[in-house]
Amino acid sequence: xxxxxxxxxxxxxxxxxxxxxxxxxxxxxxxxxxxxxxxxxxxxxxxxxxxxxxxxxxxxxxxxxxxxxxxxxxxxxxxxxxxxxxxxxxxxxxxxxxxxxxxxxxxxxxxxxxxxxxxxxxxxxxxxxxxxxxxxxxxxxxxxxxxxxxxxxxxxxxxxxxxxxxxxxxxxxxxxxxxxxxxxxxxxxxxxxxxxxxxxxxxxxxxxxxxxxxxxxxxxxxxxxxxxxxxxxxxxxxxxxxxxxxxxxxxxxxxxxxxxxxxxxxxxxxxxxxxxxxxxxxxxxxxxxxxxxxxxxxxxxxxxxxxxxxxxxxxxxxxxxxxxxxxxxxxxxxxxxxxxxxxxxxxxxxxxxxxxxxxxxxxxxxxxxxxxxxxxxxxxxxxxxxxxxxxxxxxxxxxxx
Amino acid sequence: xxxxxxxxxxxxxxxxxxxxxxxxxxxxxxxxxxxxxxxxxxxxxxxxxxxxxxxxxxxxxxxxxxxxxxxxxxxxxxxxxxxxxxxxxxxxxxxxxxxxxxxxxxxxxxxxxxxxxxxxxxxxxxxxxxxxxxxxxxxxxxxxxxxxxxxxxxxxxxxxxxxxxxxxxxxxxxxxxxxxxxxxxxxxxxxxxxxxxxxxxxxxxxxxxxxxxxxxxxxxxxxxxxxxxxxxxxxxxxxxxxxxxxxxxxxxxxxxxxxxxxxxxxxxxxxxxxxxxxxxxxxxxxxxxxxxxxxxxxxxxxxxxxxxxxxxxxxxxxxxxxxxxxxxxxxxxxxxxxxxxxxxxxxxxxxxxxxxxxxxxxxxxxxxxxxxxxxxxxxxxxxxxxxxxxxxxxxxxxxxx
Numbered sequence: 001x002x003x004x005x006x007x008x009x010x011x012x013x014x015x016x017x018x019x020x021x022x023x024x025x026x027x028x029x030x031x032x033x034x035x036x037x038x039x040x041x042x043x044x045x046x047x048x049x050x051x052x053x054x055x056x057x058x059x060x061x062x063x064x065x066x067x068x069x070x071x072x073x074x075x076x077x078x079x080x081x082x083x084x085x086x087x088x089x090x091x092x093x094x095x096x097x098x099x100x101x102x103x104x105x106x107x108x109x110x111x112x113x114x115x116x117x118x119x120x121x122x123x124x125x126x127x128x129x130x131x132x133x134x135x136x137x138x139x140x141x142x143x144x145x146x147x148x149x150x151x152x153x154x155x156x157x158x159x160x161x162x163x164x165x166x167x168x169x170x171x172x173x174x175x176x177x178x179x180x181x182x183x184x185x186x187x188x189x190x191x192x193x194x195x196x197x198x199x200x201x202x203x204x205x206x207x208x209x210x211x212x213x214x215x216x217x218x219x220x221x222x223x224x225x226x227x228x229x230x231x232x233x234x235x236x237x238x239x240x241x242x243x244x245x246x247x248x249x250x251x252x253x254x255x256x257x258x259x260x261x262x263x264x265x266x267x268x269x270x271x272x273x274x275x276x277x278x279x280x281x282x283x284x285x286x287x288x289x290x291x292x293x294x295x296x297x298x299x300x301x302x303x304x305x306x307x308x309x310x311x312x313x314x315x316x317x318x319x320x321x322x323x324x325x326x327x328x329x330x331x332x333x334x335x336x337x338x339x340x341x342x343x344x345x346x347x348x349x350x351x352x353x354x355x356x357x358x359x360x361x362x363x364x365x366x367x368x369x370x371x372x373x374x375x376x377x378x379x380x381x382x383x384x385x386x387x388x389x390x391x392x393x394x395x396x397x398x399x400x401x
Numbered sequence: 402x403x404x405x406x407x408x409x410x411x412x413x414x415x416x417x418x419x420x421x422x423x424x425x426x427x428x429x430x431x432x433x434x435x436x437x438x439x440x441x442x443x444x445x446x447x448x449x450x451x452x453x454x455x456x457x458x459x460x461x462x463x464x465x466x467x468x469x470x471x472x473x474x475x476x477x478x479x480x481x482x483x484x485x486x487x488x489x490x491x492x493x494x495x496x497x498x499x500x501x502x503x504x505x506x507x508x509x510x511x512x513x514x515x516x517x518x519x520x521x522x523x524x525x526x527x528x529x530x531x532x533x534x535x536x537x538x539x540x541x542x543x544x545x546x547x548x549x550x551x552x553x554x555x556x557x558x559x560x561x562x563x564x565x566x567x568x569x570x571x572x573x574x575x576x577x578x579x580x581x582x583x584x585x586x587x588x589x590x591x592x593x594x595x596x597x598x599x600x601x602x603x604x605x606x607x608x609x610x611x612x613x614x615x616x617x618x619x620x621x622x623x624x625x626x627x628x629x630x631x632x633x634x635x636x637x638x639x640x641x642x643x644x645x646x647x648x649x650x651x652x653x654x655x656x657x658x659x660x661x662x663x664x665x666x667x668x669x670x671x672x673x674x675x676x677x678x679x680x681x682x683x684x685x686x687x688x689x690x691x692x693x694x695x696x697x698x699x700x701x702x703x704x705x706x707x708x709x710x711x712x713x714x715x716x717x718x719x720x721x722x723x724x725x726x727x728x729x730x731x732x733x734x735x736x737x738x739x740x741x742x743x744x745x746x747x748x749x750x751x752x753x754x755x756x757x758x759x760x761x762x763x764x765x766x767x768x769x770x771x772x773x774x775x776x777x778x779x780x781x782x783x784x785x786x787x788x789x790x791x792x793x794x795x796x797x798x799x800x801x802x
Binding site: 020044045050079082259366386 | 553
């Protein structure tokens with residue numbers, strides 16, 4: 001009968017203090033994105049297993065929590081396979097469900113459609129510090145807008161949230177898959193090698209230009225590698241690299257109208273993992289966090305592959321869990337929290353007197369205060385200390401008289 | 402490659418209009434319960450299969466979405482069983498995870514602990530109109546308070562939410578499992594028969610006193626059934642039935658301090674399904690909805706069974722999905738929604754001009770308005786009609802000049 005007390009491996013319970021920060025940030029995100037015309041939507045946590053395994057999820061498809069068929073559909077009396085015993089699984093991101101959602105409801109939705117999703121996703125990753133198997137993603141996507149107005153809106157909206165949370169001096173790194181490909185083509189790489197080349201290029205931050213060169217030379221001849229890397233070296237002309245791309249317009253408009261304290265920086269080495277990106281890609285870099293705290297890009301071909309109807313799309317995912325972690329580390333206090341009053345009531349209170357206590361509590365609540373009523377304990381000092389630690393700034397005691 | 406467009410069987414996508422109502426109600430619930438001193442918490446959607454199957458969930462245990470083991474732990478090469486291939490499942494309610502959470506974290510939590518949980522639960526129920534296999538539950542629980550102050554707090558908090566949502570003239574039906582048992586004992590039923598008797602009594606609403614009598618007589622002698630039912634008949638003295646129970650105090654205090662338009666009514670036929678209840682039980686009845694829109698009760702023994710440490714507990718679950726359904730049927734409009742302005746921008750706008758457009762948008766947003774910027778389409782009339790239908794009350798057009 002004894003219950004396992006810990007959460008399942010790699011998942012976590014959220015305590016009140018962290019939860020208060022999470023709820024505040026979610027509220028701020030919804031409010032901010034609302035001002036940019038995004039509409040909240042929701043899809044089920046459970047998706048068709050066929051959709052999840054449709055090769056859009058990259059490595060994440062190996063990390064799916066699969067759900068067992070039920071009733072007559074499940075046959076375990078013979079040797080069988082995973083495919084035969086599962087019909088669904090937990091979503092590993094919010095982009096795939098969004099594609100399905102849009103395919104299902106396009107007729108009921110405006111065009112362009114600006115979607116906001118905040119929800120849990122699940123990945124059976126190797127558990128490690130600060131990474132959990134259930135975590136919250138927070139995505140905005142604009143579907144049906146082929147122009148770079150969409151990229152500008154996404155970057156302005158996301159950075160406005162970060163600014164309101166008092167993040168400063170961060171960088172939006174921006175690149176374009178078309179520039180990436182153009183540079184690889186110019187050097188002479190075959191198109192079939194691009195993905196492999198970009199995976200190596202993506203390590204520039206960690207191993208530097210010489211590290212990238214060494215790795216490329218393991219698979220490709222110097223006549224290609226040297227002119228390729230020359231394009232990234234100091235002195236390369238960003239304007240020339242960006243020619244024909246919408247990046248200059250995106251950068252200049254964002255810089256001119258931003259509300260937060262950040263820079264947009266063209267970075268021709270930015271790759272972003274997912275191969276489904278087709279145009280501009282971007283990532284939030286913060287010095288206080290050694291890595292990305294969000295990113296996204298244009299993926300004009302993904303929805304069409306699913307629905308048969310070409311639909312331009314671009315999305316930006318804020319690294320919700322990382323933002324929360326940074327705020328908690330910083331000792332973030334939720335602004336505008338209610339004043340908290342604890343009412344301690346002596347045991348065996350006559351009915352009329354108890355009614356008075358609740359009347360007083362209701363009055364305080366009506367005036368915006370939080371009131372918690374509980375019985376006075378024998379160890380009143382301990383009880384009061386505990387309440388003070390919980391943020392109760394006033395304690396009122398009530399006796400039978 | 403084609404994607405299945407519909408959600409998995411029995412689950413649903415939530416469109417923006419419903420989502421706006423859901424988000425508003427969730428915000429109102431959090432705000433109201435906050436004023437009563439409840440703290441938001443969260444547990445993972447996935448629970449240990451052993452916990453889920455620990456016999457606290459009644460019939461719900463038959464409806465679990467079970468999750469397949471992964472990697473080496475999964476062996477399908479031999480005939481096997483469900484137990485052998487699953488290690489976890491989706492939670493079917495929020496009460497069981499709360500027990501585990503409390504067992505895991507009691508040392509870090511205040512006593513009494515007032516918890517608010519809003520989250521999805523999953524049940525592989527037969528799909529039917531208006532009932533889904535993933536739905537939101539919204540529970541408040543007070544752990545560690547053995548006194549009826551907790552019941553009063555729960556009822557006041559829950560009814561305050563309903564009042565703020567403009568529900569009127571509803572009823573909180575209240576009973577006490579101790580009264581239920583006392584009445585059965587007095588008539589001469591054996592304790593082992595109580596659950597069966599109460600299941601029949603619970604049908605009073607549907608089949609009436611004579612129906613209940615007929616069903617009881619199928620299994621029990623008239624010498625027991627007749628005096629048993631006489632206690633429920635017109636003219637039975639409620640005060641006598643409630644003697645020794647805290648119900649009179651709960652009812653009088655709630656009636657004296659309530660903020661919403663409802664009645665608390667002692668109903669000795671109220672049973673509530675779950676056998677884990679040990680004291681007062683309650684349910685929200687609304688004429689406009691033929692059934693319960695929420696309920697709860699005291700369950701002082703459940704947490705102790707899991708943790709080995711006796712912990713009094715009482716909870717109230719608001720029927721979130723039913724509340725949303727009633728609001729949508731009523732054509733509920735979210736109060737305080739932003740004024741929405743659509744900016745339509747001519748294609749091929751020079752950079753400086755585009756910057757002006759975004760500057761204007763940012764100004765409007767800073768003043769609390771929602772602005773969505775998009776490219777002017779060829780069929781501008783259709784585009785404008787669509788925007789109007791989406792609630793955009795102003796449309797501004799921008800040309801290259």
